[in-house]
Amino acid sequence: MSTNTIYGIFDDEEVLLSSVKEIRSNNIEIKEVYSPFPVHGLDKALGLKETRMAITSFIYGCLGLTLGSLMIYYMMQVDWPQNIGGKPNWTFYHNVPAFVPVLFECTVLFAAHLMSITYLFRNGLFPGAKSDSPDERTTDDKFLMEIEVEGDASAIKEILKKTGASEINEKDF
Amino acid sequence: MQKEATIRDPLILGKKSYHDITKDVARPVEGKANKYWWILFSLSFVLFLWGVLSIAYTVGTGIGVWGLNKTVNWAWDITNFVWWIGIGHAGTLISAVLLLFRQKWRMSINRSAEAMTIFAVVQAALFPIIHMGRPWLAYYVFPIPNQFGSLWMNFNSPLIWDVFAISTYFSVSVVFWYIGLIPDFAMIRDRMSATISPMKKQLYSFLSFGWSGKAKHWQRFEEVSLVLAGLATPLVFSVHSIVSMDFATSIIPGWHTTIFPPYFVLGALFSGFAMVETLLIIMRKVVNLESYITVKHIEYMNIIILLTGSLVGTAYITELFMSWYSGVEFEQYAFLNRATGPYWWAYAIMMSCNVLTPQLYWIKSIRTSFVATFILSIFVNIGMWFERFVIIVTSLHRDFLPSSWSMFSPSFIDIGIYLGTIGFFFVLFLLYARVFPVIAQAELKTIVKSSGSEYKNKK
Numbered sequence: 001m002s003t004n005t006i007y008g009i010f011d012d013e014e015v016l017l018s019s020v021k022e023i024r025s026n027n028i029e030i031k032e033v034y035s036p037f038p039v040h041g042l043d044k045a046l047g048l049k050e051t052r053m054a055i056t057s058f059i060y061g062c063l064g065l066t067l068g069s070l071m072i073y074y075m076m077q078v079d080w081p082q083n084i085g086g087k088p089n090w091t092f093y094h095n096v097p098a099f100v101p102v103l104f105e106c107t108v109l110f111a112a113h114l115m116s117i118t119y120l121f122r123n124g125l126f127p128g129a130k131s132d133s134p135d136e137r138t139t140d141d142k143f144l145m146e147i148e149v150e151g152d153a154s155a156i157k158e159i160l161k162k163t164g165a166s167e168i169n170e171k172d173f
Numbered sequence: 174m175q176k177e178a179t180i181r182d183p184l185i186l187g188k189k190s191y192h193d194i195t196k197d198v199a200r201p202v203e204g205k206a207n208k209y210w211w212i213l214f215s216l217s218f219v220l221f222l223w224g225v226l227s228i229a230y231t232v233g234t235g236i237g238v239w240g241l242n243k244t245v246n247w248a249w250d251i252t253n254f255v256w257w258i259g260i261g262h263a264g265t266l267i268s269a270v271l272l273l274f275r276q277k278w279r280m281s282i283n284r285s286a287e288a289m290t291i292f293a294v295v296q297a298a299l300f301p302i303i304h305m306g307r308p309w310l311a312y313y314v315f316p317i318p319n320q321f322g323s324l325w326m327n328f329n330s331p332l333i334w335d336v337f338a339i340s341t342y343f344s345v346s347v348v349f350w351y352i353g354l355i356p357d358f359a360m361i362r363d364r365m366s367a368t369i370s371p372m373k374k375q376l377y378s379f380l381s382f383g384w385s386g387k388a389k390h391w392q393r394f395e396e397v398s399l400v401l402a403g404l405a406t407p408l409v410f411s412v413h414s415i416v417s418m419d420f421a422t423s424i425i426p427g428w429h430t431t432i433f434p435p436y437f438v439l440g441a442l443f444s445g446f447a448m449v450e451t452l453l454i455i456m457r458k459v460v461n462l463e464s465y466i467t468v469k470h471i472e473y474m475n476i477i478i479l480l481t482g483s484l485v486g487t488a489y490i491t492e493l494f495m496s497w498y499s500g501v502e503f504e505q506y507a508f509l510n511r512a513t514g515p516y517w518w519a520y521a522i523m524m525s526c527n528v529l530t531p532q533l534y535w536i537k538s539i540r541t542s543f544v545a546t547f548i549l550s551i552f553v554n555i556g557m558w559f560e561r562f563v564i565i566v567t568s569l570h571r572d573f574l575p576s577s578w579s580m581f582s583p584s585f586i587d588i589g590i591y592l593g594t595i596g597f598f599f600v601l602f603l604l605y606a607r608v609f610p611v612i613a614q615a616e617l618k619t620i621v622k623s624s625g626s627e628y629k630n631k632k
Contacts, residue, residue, distance in 0.1 A: 036191065036360070037618040038391040046388055051540050057404070071316060075325035084329050094369045095373035101334035104407075105341040112345045112404045116352060119397045120382065123390045125355065129383025137365040139356070140384055141618075 004153050005031075007134055008160040009167040010143040013039045019163035020045045020145065028156060032146040034138040057115040064110025068103045079083075174367060178361050184278050186464040191618050198357070198614040199364050201460040201607060209459045210603060224593010227586045228303060236306050238586045244572045246580040247248035251302045252561040253591050254433035256444070257598075258339070258416055259437075260558060262409055263445025264290025265346060268353075269405035272398065277620050278473055281465040284357075285456060285606075286421045286449050287350045291599040293448070294343045296594040301335075303590070315535075317480070331418040338415040342408055356394070357572055357610035359384035369629065413441045422517035427507035427568035429457025431497065436488035440557060447553035451603060454547045458471075465617070468541050475540035478553065482531035489528065494526045511567045515580060519563050 010016040010148065023030060023071065030046060073092050076082070076099075088094035095104075120126060138144045145165075147156055155169065158167050189197075206214075264286040271279040302308045314336045315327060326333045358381035365374040384390070408602055417437035420428035450471065457466040469471055494509040513521050530552045534540040539549075566581050605611070 021373075032555045033388040035388070035391065036195075036386060037356075038233075038395050039388075040619070042388050043392040048389055048392055051393045051396050053393055054400050057400045072328050075316060076328055080325055082327070084327055087329060089329075098329040098427070101331075101411065101418075102328055102337045104411060105334075105337040108404050108408050109341045112348060112401055114486060115397060115400060115582040116348045119352070119393055122386075123393060125382035125384060127379050130378070131359065131381070131383050131385040133385035139360040139363045139384075140195045146559075158531070164226065 004149050005134075005171045006064070006149060006153055006156055006160070007167075007169040007171070008145040008147070008165040009023060009137075010145070010164065011141070011166045012164075013042075013143060014143065015164040016020070016143040017041060017045055019160065020167065022163050023145075023156070023159055026159060028147060028159075030145055031148050034133050034135070034144040034146070036139050036141060039143070042085045043144065050055070053115060053119060057111045057119050060114035060118075061107045061111035063114075064107045067110070068106030069099075071106075072099050073103065181353050182469050184467065184469060186467055186616070188623060189464065191621065192464070194612075194618055194621065195360060195364070197462070197465070198610045200614050201363055201611060202361055202609075203364070209337065210607070213455070213599065214603045217596045217603065220592050220594075220598075221600050223589050224596055227593055228299075229588030231586055231590065232308060233305055238582045238584060239586050240582050242579055242581070244577050244579040245566055245570060247570045248562075248566055248581050249264045249583055249591060250586045251592065252295050252558065252565055254300035254316065255416055255437075255561045256558050257293045257300075257446045257594065259413065259441035259561075261290040261293035261297065261342075261445065262413060262438070263289060263345075263443035263449050264293075265405050265409040266286070266442055266445065267449070269402040269409065271618070272402040272543065275405060276473075277623075278470055280620060281462075281612050281616045282449065282453060282631050283616075284350075284353065284469055284609070285453060285611055287346065287353075288602065288605050288609070289449060289452055290346050290445075290603075291343070292598050293349060294339065294346065296598050298339060298343070299594060323462045324332050331415065331422050334415045335419060338412045340414045345401070345405060345408060346474055347541075349398075349405055350393070351444070352397060352401065353613055353616070354380075354609065355384045355613040356380055356386065358382075358614065359386070360614060361610060370536060393558075409629075410438055413438045426501070426503040427511070427564065430492060431605045432488060432491060432495070433473025436485070436492075439481050439484045439488065440560060442525075443478060443485055443531075444553060445558035446478050446481070447550040447557070450546055450550040451554065454543055454550075456606060456611070459603075460611060465612055467476075468543070471543065472541050473544050475534045478531055478550075479534040479540070482527060482534075482553070486528035489524070491613065507568055509569070510571055511563055514567065516563065516567045516570070519567070520528040523544060523556055523563050529562060532555075 008019070010019065010071070013035065016035070020030060020033065020042065024045070024047065033042060033046060035042070069092075076089070076095065077092055087098070114115060133139070133144070134146065135142065135144050145160070149156055157168050157170075183562055187193075187195075239248070239250070264283075267286040268290075269282040271283075302311050304312055314326060314333065326336075339473050358377050362374060362377035362381045365377060367374050414434035414437065417433035421430060423429060423434035435600070453466050457463050492506055493512075496504040499505075511517075530549055533545075533549065539545045570580060
């Protein structure tokens, strides 16, 4: 039995959304949906798990705060302690109010950059990567649903057509 | 689908389908530049060249070529630095704070406002580096292991806070901007024909990082945008607060005030929005975006200018009151001298451009007029430049010893560097308008149905 890939192309995100719900209620697995913009509610309709990007950002922020504190502690207390304008500088905690701006910036620097790098890494985005979208129009105005089927695909095509797909294409492997 | 109240005015004019937005955003990239673009670009490029020569002369000869003297040892360089940093703030406010507040009107202007932020911060960063006198030693400000006898920077110093604040602000702004640009670069990539313009196709293919718009990617995209907005919001407030601490932590009368951080942040937003308006009113004509940057956007920005302008005015008056109330003779003199001393004219320009003229925006016909807005936005830009000049020079020029009192007058080189950065800024912005998708089209497409005029009128 051969594996076919069916591409249902939609013109409107609301039609796509109702079609996704219909197809999933028939216990058919949707491999991927490509859209030109984020469709509100699509991740829930597809049953995608919630993303953990915000959690990574929090962890990276904590890391930035820790590394920033260690850096300042080492430079200002351990390696070369200085008396600056007679301000209390003999321990880190005496001096920490003056370090708040830099500590804050270190936190944000780490949280923002490392989260963005994680985002690119998890999405497989990097300079020179090739787009694997089956249809170039999906960055313009078309919404594409990709379904892999083994054997007979006519039932799925029927549902796609019924729920408003404007085009249905098929690819053999 | 997102819903919006029907009584709100549409944000996108004309009958726009998703494909029309794609075409409109890609048009400046695909087409040829029009006459206005070339005129503006040539003018800016001449200014830029003048700036390059002035900077080269300064670096080659030393900062003695500026108009500075022993008393007024900080003048145009720091004025320009604060002015440019302030201008950058509106971009982050539009892209981050308005995202958190779910203000949909930000979508057709956020890309350009962020570009403005980045280019303005580039100009700002030039000034401290040139002022170092030996710019090739600029890396001393970073905490890098070194051979100068384990010499570290002083983390108690506001100047070092500035280094961290501005470099973080700049790099986070660039990342935030780029994350949003990836899907739009992908849109342009997919429109480019591989046979007609293979080089361009390759360029945009490289820039778009292989984006294809998968559901999971969009889900992550939205969360990352939201978290970056959440991080950029305190960041933008911290940056100008820290810039103000360059002054506020000193003991110079007129600088040593606790009101500086909020007052500087408000001033920054005020001047930034004025610069956004100046740029967008030009840009909507130069790259034909009249349906996307509408009178509604201008009106909303004018309301923010009215609000922040009034708050800045309140801050000026609070400062005057506090100097009297403090009972400190030197403070009182510093403020009296600002208003009535030899620089009274600068103070008068600051007061009239920042406090008085923005009050005209109470009148609806003025705040919905492109011409009036353009003129008033230039006024605000001038007024905010003078605000920094007044704070810096009038506080310094009457030194503690009357024998060292002096005046400041800019040299030809001072003027050259300042105008040069304006030229550089416009050169960058105009090039951006030809190469980058100037509207965040992916985001904008999400509101076509709730706020496009065609759909609104159908209901």
